[in-house]
Amino acid sequence: MEERISHFLILRNINKNYGGVKALEKVDLDIMEGEIHCLVGENGSGKSTLVKIITGVVKPEPGGKIEIKGESFEFLDPLTSFLKGIHVVHQDLSLFPNLSVAENIAIHEHIMKKSGLVNWKRIYEVADRVMKRLGIYIDPHIQVEKLSVADQQLVAICRSLASDAKLMILDEPTSSLTSREVERLFSILRDLKSRGISILFISHRLDEVLDIGERITVLKDGKKVGTFRKEELDKKKLTYLMTGRELAFVRRSKGLEKKVPILKVENLTKYGQFENVSFELHSGEILGLIGPRGAGRTELALSLFGMNPPDSGRIFVEGKEVSFKSNRDAIKHGIGYVPENRLTQGLVLEQSVKNNLVITILERILNDFRLIDEERKNKVAEEMVRKFGIKTAGMDVAAKTLSGGNQQKVVLAKWISTAPKILILDGPTMGIDVAAKESIYRLVSKLANEGIAVLFISDESSEVTANCDRIMLMKNRKIVGVFKKDEISEEELERRIKE
Amino acid sequence: MMRKSRWKIYNQTEFYLFIVLIVLSTILAFVNPKFLRLENIFDLLRNYTFLGILALGQLVVLISGGIDVSFTAIATVSQYIMGVIISKYYIDNILVALAIPIPIGIALGLVNALLVYYTRVHPVIITISTLNVFYGFLMFITSGRWIYKFPPSFRNFVQIKILSFTSAKGTPYGLSILTLFWIIVAVMTWFILKHTNIGRKIYAVGGNLEAARRAGINIFRTYIFVYCYMGGLAGLASFVQAQLAQIIQPNAIVGKELDVLAAAILGGASVFGGSGTVPGAILGVLLIAIIKNGLVLMRIPAYWHQVVMGAIIAGAASVTALQMKFKSRRMVRKNAD
Numbered sequence: 001m002e003e004r005i006s007h008f009l010i011l012r013n014i015n016k017n018y019g020g021v022k023a024l025e026k027v028d029l030d031i032m033e034g035e036i037h038c039l040v041g042e043n044g045s046g047k048s049t050l051v052k053i054i055t056g057v058v059k060p061e062p063g064g065k066i067e068i069k070g071e072s073f074e075f076l077d078p079l080t081s082f083l084k085g086i087h088v089v090h091q092d093l094s095l096f097p098n099l100s101v102a103e104n105i106a107i108h109e110h111i112m113k114k115s116g117l118v119n120w121k122r123i124y125e126v127a128d129r130v131m132k133r134l135g136i137y138i139d140p141h142i143q144v145e146k147l148s149v150a151d152q153q154l155v156a157i158c159r160s161l162a163s164d165a166k167l168m169i170l171d172e173p174t175s176s177l178t179s180r181e182v183e184r185l186f187s188i189l190r191d192l193k194s195r196g197i198s199i200l201f202i203s204h205r206l207d208e209v210l211d212i213g214e215r216i217t218v219l220k221d222g223k224k225v226g227t228f229r230k231e232e233l234d235k236k237k238l239t240y241l242m243t244g245r246e247l248a249f250v251r252r253s254k255g256l257e258k259k260v261p262i263l264k265v266e267n268l269t270k271y272g273q274f275e276n277v278s279f280e281l282h283s284g285e286i287l288g289l290i291g292p293r294g295a296g297r298t299e300l301a302l303s304l305f306g307m308n309p310p311d312s313g314r315i316f317v318e319g320k321e322v323s324f325k326s327n328r329d330a331i332k333h334g335i336g337y338v339p340e341n342r343l344t345q346g347l348v349l350e351q352s353v354k355n356n357l358v359i360t361i362l363e364r365i366l367n368d369f370r371l372i373d374e375e376r377k378n379k380v381a382e383e384m385v386r387k388f389g390i391k392t393a394g395m396d397v398a399a400k401t402l403s404g405g406n407q408q409k410v411v412l413a414k415w416i417s418t419a420p421k422i423l424i425l426d427g428p429t430m431g432i433d434v435a436a437k438e439s440i441y442r443l444v445s446k447l448a449n450e451g452i453a454v455l456f457i458s459d460e461s462s463e464v465t466a467n468c469d470r471i472m473l474m475k476n477r478k479i480v481g482v483f484k485k486d487e488i489s490e491e492e493l494e495r496r497i498k499e
Numbered sequence: 500m501m502r503k504s505r506w507k508i509y510n511q512t513e514f515y516l517f518i519v520l521i522v523l524s525t526i527l528a529f530v531n532p533k534f535l536r537l538e539n540i541f542d543l544l545r546n547y548t549f550l551g552i553l554a555l556g557q558l559v560v561l562i563s564g565g566i567d568v569s570f571t572a573i574a575t576v577s578q579y580i581m582g583v584i585i586s587k588y589y590i591d592n593i594l595v596a597l598a599i600p601i602p603i604g605i606a607l608g609l610v611n612a613l614l615v616y617y618t619r620v621h622p623v624i625i626t627i628s629t630l631n632v633f634y635g636f637l638m639f640i641t642s643g644r645w646i647y648k649f650p651p652s653f654r655n656f657v658q659i660k661i662l663s664f665t666s667a668k669g670t671p672y673g674l675s676i677l678t679l680f681w682i683i684v685a686v687m688t689w690f691i692l693k694h695t696n697i698g699r700k701i702y703a704v705g706g707n708l709e710a711a712r713r714a715g716i717n718i719f720r721t722y723i724f725v726y727c728y729m730g731g732l733a734g735l736a737s738f739v740q741a742q743l744a745q746i747i748q749p750n751a752i753v754g755k756e757l758d759v760l761a762a763a764i765l766g767g768a769s770v771f772g773g774s775g776t777v778p779g780a781i782l783g784v785l786l787i788a789i790i791k792n793g794l795v796l797m798r799i800p801a802y803w804h805q806v807v808m809g810a811i812i813a814g815a816a817s818v819t820a821l822q823m824k825f826k827s828r829r830m831v832r833k834n835a836d
Contacts, residue, residue, distance in 0.1 A: 094709065094713050094714070096703045096711070097773070099699075107703065107714055108715075111700075111715050111716055118693075
């Protein structure tokens, strides 16, 4: 009988320098056959460089060793890596939105085949076989752009199975899934594991890492901290290993003072999105809004920001009823909105940090001729960078060069500089690492203490229980519960979200 | 998980185009009964073969996520070289005449492909530049001289009919052999797009370039195919145009870029790449043909034609945009459920 545990991939002494900067230093990694191995680390810790070396996209410095099923290489190239069965399910999924499910799954039938003609029958057979193997069904004729993100992800997984994956690398696979979809994904991953397929799971969500992973490798500043078995770790320890600091998630202490509600919503309804939503938000309060994805949170937020007109119900700002025709109206009433997807909605990525910062306050930096005063612009932007602790190589570098956490700070800064009375934050810590999260929490808490009312939309019960004064639970388009701080524990909240 | 496909016919752009085509034809038939005569329809098909072939080439470029506006210059150059060769050496063989412009077109298309791939500049910029370079060279060398002394085989070819009829008045008419070119190119393009690997790769590259690269699709080869195909068809179309006109003028074709783009976009091809079909591209050309023909039959002054064309393009583009909007709204609903 074959030995149950054997190595699929061994990396030894992997180094990679980018122009003098050490992206990876003496990194070792072992991945067993049929193992779910997690890779964690803060942004810039070298995770993506390591993945690129495994997939042959970049070459490591000489002196390292890569071994796939006993075969040694000094470095890999993309084709070799692919043919050895190493496949990546990218965070953006890399699907073809305009092609059918079947064609996406069997795309390598087009690429690898010598004959110039398409064998449509075979494409559908391949798709069918792979989906059956996973025990799922998605209409193979439908275009991928018409699927939900979760189904698209399954298509991406099917594609790597179709071309015989032995090691599947999943990069942040859960960042846009509902908790139920995450469970379905995990059961599929466990199923793959039982068939001897190895999985390298990369995520910022430590709860999930500790749930799905058997062993966890931690990277920090390009060096390997260690590989641990799940039983050796808990969330706190893992955080410490990643950041080198005890991040005691300081719980927000200042209680809320009863005042006139600055924002009041009565029976707000938009059919198919949210129903009979009523709540009050006070100055200086952080109100959490949590619920599974698809509960209607973002739709509600957009309605409060004037971008998604509700069908019925009333909104009051400072006691006066308002009806927003557009987000310009909402901004005039002192509402700021930081969107869920900072990359596509919150930042102009190619533009400089400076230009991104001042975009909401152009009025303030005009000179007497109503033209932009460069000097004033520099001054204002520098002040913001200092105030919000944005780490950037300079004022003129493109926003895309910043880390996720710092990009998020730029988005926050530009809205806060409009002096909003009400700030809606939609998933402000999504996809950023723990240390950056912590600094966002501090910032939000500080803003609330300065009197801004914050509506904090989140997926994570740990962050709302630690940082919000009150928590609203939204499920199936309705608000199903409101809890005061300390009235509900993280575990209890998590249970109610999932039930 | 069960999800039935929604391949309903009314979801297809082609269906709407077809309806519009029928409605317009009916209106025109009422205004002027001449319109629906076979004679008029055959004339229309012959006269729009040039546009039809170019629109099919443009369709392929648009699907790949690119765009080519230099095809008029490519057509002019290949047509002119053909004219010079067959009139100077008096080559009285239509097959030789036909064989000249196509490779020239392919060669010029290759220039586009190389520039687009290596410079990574947006193809609209590249092809505007090559349009001017190709056309400028030709004007410089020829000083715009016309060519009109062709051998008999070249003069007679255009008279060939694949279907012949005689009208009530006794004048013969029929389906021109030139229209057969359009039909052949349409079938060929459909086959390439639907049933060959390169065709599917063109859709993949236009749908998601980065994913195509990651999947190991050879982007370079795809670009070469796409721009050379457009170039080759421009060469063929220039032959058709020379046949119809029986005169080669260096300034006859340049300026038709927008008609071709309009036809392709009207037919449902997206300027963002990844979508478009052969039936759509044919319907787009027919629609433009009928509208222009209708305006003539209704004796509307020529300047109004431009206004109508402009309005139609704006309208068609808006309808497509609205469809996209509804689609995304449905997605929001679906995700909310």
